[in-house]
Amino acid sequence: MDLDVFFAGTAGSVPTARRGLPAVLVRRGADRLLFDCGEGTQRQLVRSVGLADLTDVFLTHYHADHWLGLPGMLKTFALRDRDRPLTIHGPAGLDQLMALMRPVYGRLPYEVELVELQPGSPVQRDGYAVTGFAVDHRAAALGYALVEHERHGRFDAELAERLGVTPGPDFGRLQHGETVDGVVPEQVMGEPRPGRKVVISGDTGPCESVTVAAREADLLIHEATFTQEEVQRAARTRHATARQAAETAQAAGVRLLALVHLSTRYFGREVRDEARAIFPDTVVPHDFDTIEIPFPERGEPRLVRWEERQPAPA
Ligand SMILES: [Zn+2]
Ligand SMILES: [Zn+2]
Numbered sequence: 448m449d450l451d452v453f454f455a456g457t458a459g460s461v462p463t464a465r466r467g468l469p470a471v472l473v474r475r476g477a478d479r480l481l482f483d484c485g486e487g488t489q490r491q492l493v494r495s496v497g498l499a500d501l502t503d504v505f506l507t508h509y510h511a512d513h514w515l516g517l518p519g520m521l522k523t524f525a526l527r528d529r530d531r532p533l534t535i536h537g538p539a540g541l542d543q544l545m546a547l548m549r550p551v552y553g554r555l556p557y558e559v560e561l562v563e564l565q566p567g568s569p570v571q572r573d574g575y576a577v578t579g580f581a582v583d584h585r586a587a588a589l590g591y592a593l594v595e596h597e598r599h600g601r602f603d604a605e606l607a608e609r610l611g612v613t614p615g616p617d618f619g620r621l622q623h624g625e626t627v628d629g630v631v632p633e634q635v636m637g638e639p640r641p642g643r644k645v646v647i648s649g650d651t652g653p654c655e656s657v658t659v660a661a662r663e664a665d666l667l668i669h670e671a672t673f674t675q676e677e678v679q680r681a682a683r684t685r686h687a688t689a690r691q692a693a694e695t696a697q698a699a700g701v702r703l704l705a706l707v708h709l710s711t712r713y714f715g716r717e718v719r720d721e722a723r724a725i726f727p728d729t730v731v732p733h734d735f736d737t738i739e740i741p742f743p744e745r746g747e748p749r750l751v752r753w754e755e756r757q758p759a760p761a
Contacts, residue, residue, distance in 0.1 A: 448475065448476050448574070449474065449475070449476065449739075450473075450474070450475045450595075450643055450645070450739075450740045450741075451473075451474050451737050451738060451739045451740060452471060452472070452473050452474075452645060452666065452668065452705075452737065452738045452740070453471070453472040453473075453474065453495075453496055453735070453736075453737050454471060454705075454707065454732040454733070454734060454735065454736050454737070454738075455467060455470035455471065455472055455481075455488055455491040455492055455495070455734065455735070456468045456469050456470040456471075456483075456485050456487070456488060456491055456734060457469075457707045457708070457709060457731075457732055457733065457734055458485075458708070458709055458711070459512065459650070459670065459672045459686075459707075459708035459709060459710055460512050460672075460710070460711075461512070461711055462485075462486070462487060463711050465733065465734065466709065466733070466734055467485060467487050467488065467491045467734055468485020468486050468487060468488070468512045468513075468515070468516070469483040469485045469507075469512060469513050469707065469708060470482070470483050470484050470485050470488040470491065470492075470516065471483065471647060471668060471707070472492070472496070472499075473593060473645060475574075475575065475593075475595075476574075478502045478503075478572065478573075479499040479500070479501045479502050480501070480502055480503045480504075480505065480577070480593070481501050481503070481504045481505070482504075482505045482507065482591060482647050483505075483506060483507055483513040483514070483649070484504060484506070484513070484514055484515075484516040484517045484520060485512050485513055485514070485515060485516050486511075486512070486515035486516045487516055488516035488520065489516060489519055489520045489523055491734065491735075494735075495734075495735045495753070496735075498520070498523065500524070500529060500531060501533060502533075502534075502572075503533070503534045503535075503536060503570070503572075503577075504517070504533065504534070504535045504536070505535075505536045505537065505577065505579075505591055506535070506536070506537035506538075506541065507537075507538075507582075507588055507589055507590065507591070507647070507649030507650065508537075508538060508584060508586045508587060508588035508589070508649060508650060509537070509538075509540055509541075509544050509586060509587075510585075510586060510650065513649075513650075514544065517535075517548065518548045518551040518552040519552075521533075521552045521555060521559070522551075522552045522553070524555070524557065525552070525553075525554075525555045525556055525557070528556065529556070529557045530556060530557050531557060532557060532558040532559070532560060533557060533558070533559050533560070534559075534560045534561075534562060535559060535560070535561055535562070536562045536563075536564050536570060536577075536579070537562075537563065537564065537589070538563065538564060538579065538587040538588060538589045539563050539587050540563070540587055541561050541562070541563045542561055542563060545559075545561055564579040564589060565579075566579050566580050566581040566589060567579075567580065574595060574596055574642075575593055575594060575595040575596060575642065576593075576594055576596075577591055577592070577593045577594075578591070578592050578594070578660075579591055580592065580656045580657075580659075580660045581656055582648060582649055582650075582651035582654050582656060582657060583651050583652045583653075583654040583656075583685055584649070584650045584651050584652070584685045584686075585684065585685045588649055588650060588651065589649060590646065590647055590648045590649045590651065590654075590656070590657055590660060591646070591647045591649070592644060592645070592646045592647075592660045592661070592664070593644065593645045593646075593647075594642060594643075594644045595641075595642025595643050595644070596642050597639045597640065597641060597642055598639065598640045598641075598642055598742075599622060599636060599639060599640075600636040600637030600638045600639050600640060601636070601637040601640075602618070602621070602622050602635060602636055602637075603635045603636070603637070604618065604635075606634070606635050607621060607630065607635040610628075610630045610634065610635070611628055611629075611630070612627050612628055612630050612635075621635060621636070622636065640742075643665045643740055643742065643743075644661075644663070644664040644665055644666075645664065645665060645666045645668070645740065646660050646661040646664045646666070646667045646668065646701075647668045648661075648667070648668065648669040648670055648687075648692075648695075649670065650670055650672075650685070650686060650708065651670060651685065651686070651687060652681065652682065652685045652686060652687055652691070653687055653691040653692075653694065653695060654695075657669070657695050657699070658695050658698045658699045659699075661695070661696070661699035661701050662699050662700065663699070663700050663701065663702075664699065664701045664702070665701070665702050665703065665740050665743070665748050666701065666702065666703050666704075666705060666738055666740055666748050667695070667696050667699065667701040667703070667704050667705070668705045668707055669687065669692040669695060669696065669704060669705070669706060669707070670686060670687055670692065670706070670707060670708035671687055671688065671689040671691075671692045671706035671707070671708065671709065671718050671722065671731075672684075672686035672687065672688075672708050672709070672710050673686060673687075673688045673689075673710060674688055674689050674690070674713065674717055674718060674721050675688050675689075675690050675721060678691075686708075688721070689706060689717075689718040689719070689721040689722040690721050690722065690724075690725055692704065692706055692722060693721070693722035693723070693724075693725035693726035693729060694725055694726075696722075696726045696728075696729070697725060697726045701728075702728065702743075702747060702748055703728050703729075703730065703738065703747070703748040703750075704722065704726055704728060704729045704730070705729075705730050705731070705732055705738060705750070706718055706719070706722060706729065706730070706731045707731075707732065709731070715731045715733070716731075718731055719731040730750040732750060733752065733753065734753075735753035736750060736751065736752050736753050737750075737751045737753075737756070738750050738751070739751060
């Protein structure tokens with residue numbers, strides 16, 4: 448099951464020529480989940496991986512840089528005759544926000560379900576759940592943890608055969624918990640393995656709930672609006688510095704930290720260097736970069752630059 452994260456917009460507050468406003472597309476199997484939808488997000492997607500028929504949209508909070516792209520995107524889906532339902536999730540205030548937007552996007556030919564999430568109540572999907580957790584920002588704001596269900600332990604085919612089970616359908620029955628020819632699954636299956644975990648902080652100051660949610664995550668996507676030289680401004684505006692994000696990643700023991708929501712005053716390198724001094728496994732994605740997240744036994748999460756994906760010039 449493929450799992451990756453596509454960075455559609457990595458700026459905070461205002462877009463630059465190189466960075467669009469916040470939007471992260473999580474792709475798992477056929478599911479497409481969009482986290483935040485800053486102004487211009489649909490254009491960012493059209494220019495890169497295409498505007499997929501999203502399964503769910505999750506908003507972290509209602510500062511304008513995180514949702515202004517939504518009405519236009521809903522309208523586009525309508526114009527191309529989408530008919531599958533779409534669920535939009537967010538913290539308290541979602542109903543009110545969408546009521547304000549309604550005259551903008553008008554009547555839609557598909558069903559839109561609005562879900563105001565309570566921190567800690569999981570949204571169950573096939574094979575995983577997405578759970579919001581409260582963070583420390585100037586508004587009601589949530590971070591999100593996408594956690595896959597536990598996987599079966601490793602199946603020891605050789606041992607099963609030695610115990611007299613015939614390869615084929617009987618192997619499948621064993622792996623699904625049935626006893627076959629007197630062999631019980633526990634004899635040939637290893638311990639269940641944890642699924643993968645991706646955590647998105649949204650906008651927040653340094654915050655214990657992020658550390659808890661991100662414990663041993665494969666990927667933590669954390670905001671880093673500032674560097675330490677503006678630590679006071681970060682505290683005042685309830686944002687994080689690169690160093691603070693790195694400290695959170697270290698405390699949580701994540702495998703990879705990706706920093707987003709960069710202020711226009713930074714290029715990325717100084718943000719990356721400040722974080723790496725604390726937590727070396729840090730990347731600062733550009734717009735259109737992807738992070739691939741294999742199962743742990745198949746390798747480390749890896750940043751793939753957009754340029755690497757493009758065919759070499761002739
Ligand atoms: Zn923001
Ligand atoms: Zn904000």
